Amino acid sequence: MRKPSPGREARHHLSFRRRRNLPEAYRKNNLRFCKICNHYINYVNNYHIVLTLLGGEANGGRPVTPDLRQEANREDRPLVDLLLERLEHLILEGNLKAGDRLKEKTLAAQWDVSRGPIREACRILQEAGLVEVVPNRGVIVRRVKLQDVLHEYDVRAALWRLGGREAARNLSHRQMDGLDRLIAKMDAAIGDNDIDAYFRLNTQFHDAIASATGNRPFIVLQRRLVLQSHLFRSQSLATESGFRERNDDHRLMLEAFRKGDAETAGAVSEEHVLRGKARFIASLEKAGALPANHDSLS
Known part of the structure; x- marks a missing residue:
């Protein structure tokens, strides 16, 4: 049967x-x-x-x-x-x-x-x-012109010194735990070579910090400058790199936030953006897309 x-x-x-x-x-x-x-x-x-x-x-x-x-x-x-x-x-x-x-x-x-x-x-x-x-x-x-992007990196760095200081004063323990989880997820994305996931998490990380400042002009300006640098990358031969170094910077930022050390948090946040500028210039150099007079542009 x-x-x-x-x-x-x-x-x-x-x-x-x-x-x-x-x-x-x-x-x-x-x-x-x-x-x-x-x-x-x-x-x-x-x-x-x-x-x-x-x-x-x-x-x-x-x-x-x-x-x-x-x-x-x-x-x-x-x-x-x-x-x-x-x-x-x-x-x-x-x-x-x-x-x-x-x-x-x-x-x-x-x-x-x-x-x-x-x-x-x-x-x-x-x-x-x-x-x-x-x-x-x-x-x-x-x-977008290269000169504009390089200047925008400098403006973003100055903005993030301010943003880092204000975030260190305002972030709650729950918000900092959330940042810690995002860092762990970025590590996993790097390990899986999932660059799209890394960038989504990276955006969430910085947006969470910016939101915690409560400083609306800062939030609007830094978002606008990030979009314009992304636009230049989409129109150029610049490539992304240094993902582990970026996440190490995130850890340093979070460490300063947990200590409530506003000055260190501001300095680390500013340096994080300036290191991004150095990686950006290096990627253009590697691609042969950097003008010979780039020193005068930056």
Whole structure:
């Protein structure tokens, strides 16, 4: 007599046991494959969006992204925030190049939204220095000059001396424990060579410190300067490096915060940015993309 098949719960249990008993190497390869699939999906979506923005047609002119209004309602976020996030990603990932136009009408049709939120998102991007308005051309992606980026590193360093001091006075024990967990996660991301995860965690780390200062002008200015340096990197041959050294700096910052040593926290935070500037210059030198007169620029 044929043996009856197991019910849903039994099948789920068997499936879980099989997955649990899989070799560790297989599970890691499977996870890596899933990440590749996600990157491919993001690439395809970005391709369709960029193709439409540059005047081509994608998917028969129909939107290729989910309904952003539904997503905004589901996440309880303003629609402008989601549009800003999408546009910022396209620009900083290099999908939209310096000089490319952001066409209001095309974007509104692509994302199935009105032109008002698109216009507001472009205005915020202009304030952040990622785009500019050019007569007879409209909104275009801004080209960042090397001299500006090097000066911005110096401004950020001075800002973070202030930010480090204020954070040391304001951070709670719970917030510092949160920073400690972020440092541990960054170590894990470095070990897995997951650079995307590292940068997400690094942003969370610095945003948490900036937020703790309670200094709104500092928060806005440092965020704007970071975006502009990222924009230059997307338009240049600069590469990222020194991840373990960066995280060692994070530990020094946290140590000063825990001691409540405002002056040391400020000095370490400033030095962290200046070391980033030195790594940035070294990466351009290595790529042969540094002008011969770069000493006069910095």
